[in-house]
Amino acid sequence: MHSLRSRHHRLAVGAAAGILALLPGTAFAWGTPGQSNGQKTDTGGGRDGASLYSRITFSSSTGGGGGKGNVAPVGDWTPPACWYEPRSAEDFAQYVEDMYTETVNTPGQHSYAKTSVGMFRNDYKDGTYKNYNLDVKDEGNWWVAVVDEDRWMEPAAQACNKQPFWVETGDAPPVDNAVTPQILAELAYNRIQLPSTEVTLAPQNTTKVNLATWAWLDKAKFDEVSVTASLNVAGLDIQATTTAKPVALRLEPGTPDATTYPGSGICRVNADGSIGEPYAKGKADRTPPCGVKYLRSSGNGTFDLRATVTWEITWTGTGSPNPTRLPDGTFGNDQAVTVQEIQSVNR
Secondary structure (H helix, E strand, O other): EEEEOOOOOHHHHHHHHHHHHHOOOOOOOOEEEOOOEEEEEEOOEEEEEEOEOHHHHHHHHOOOOHHHHEEEEOOOOOOOOOEEEEEEEHHHHHHHHHHHHHHOOOOOHHHHHHHHHHHHHHHHHHHHOEEEEEEEHHHEEHHHHHEEEEHHHHHHHHHHOOOOOOOOOOOOOOOOEEEOOHHHHHHHOOOOOOEEEOOOOEOEEEEOOEEEEEEEEHHOOOOOEEEEEEEEEEOOOEEEEEEEEEEEEOOOOOOOOOOEEEEOOOEEOOOOOEEOOOOOOOOOOOOOOOOEEOOOOOOOEEEEEEEEEEEEEEEEOEEEEEEEEEEEEEEEEEEEEEOOOOOOOOO
């Protein structure tokens, strides 16, 4: 297993962040796993001063080498942009007290921020709740909203707008997007890194008008890829593994003046996991099972041949041992192809 590491996102409790976190109707966000330069995170939970972040951790099993990129879901489905996680009474109390102390003692802090954080603290310490429910800490946990840091500006990230709430042990949290194995699987989906899809061509990079160009991908580059998401906090210990398996390659020649093989441009995965068939001597008169034929020259430029692999994505996890489908995903790349006229000899 390969660990995925990156920076932690924390919710700083300065003037702006403090007000945003505490305004009525705004999600009380504890922060979330982040990403850096396309490399997804292995996020361990913890507390740093007046900041907390998600306790979800991710680990990856990757196939192939070379460049990688994020999977793009087919259709309009997207993984959740926010969710709820449990926190122990001790963790929640310490967080709120630290947040309050930092906010009221920050030089130049706006009075509204101090008032807001004071009202928030009072509600859980001396108002609706008493002393953060520490006297019944073994009977339940606080649940808090977490927002994906890469999507915090999206409307979907504002859907988890319920302030921290208490749930007794054994009761189901009365909200949508309370973290479950399926939500972990969907978050893992968003952290799948797929290999680049530069196909092998024959002729390579430079071909001729009306010449069938063979295209293929080796199995070694396109093996299954999986990401496991785990959460073990406040008595909740769950995990889910999301796996992507390549099923087809789509070729788009970069010009309408071309023919694809097969005609749909979609090459299915072979029984051995490869796609297409390598060209070899003696196959010149055969039609490639996967390839393209350009009908005009690219002139002084090139055509951008786009190769996109479709991946079938499933998950298994706590309480769900059998693979369950998630929306298919795709990832593709462009590669430049030079197409030349066939030169004739005049006698």
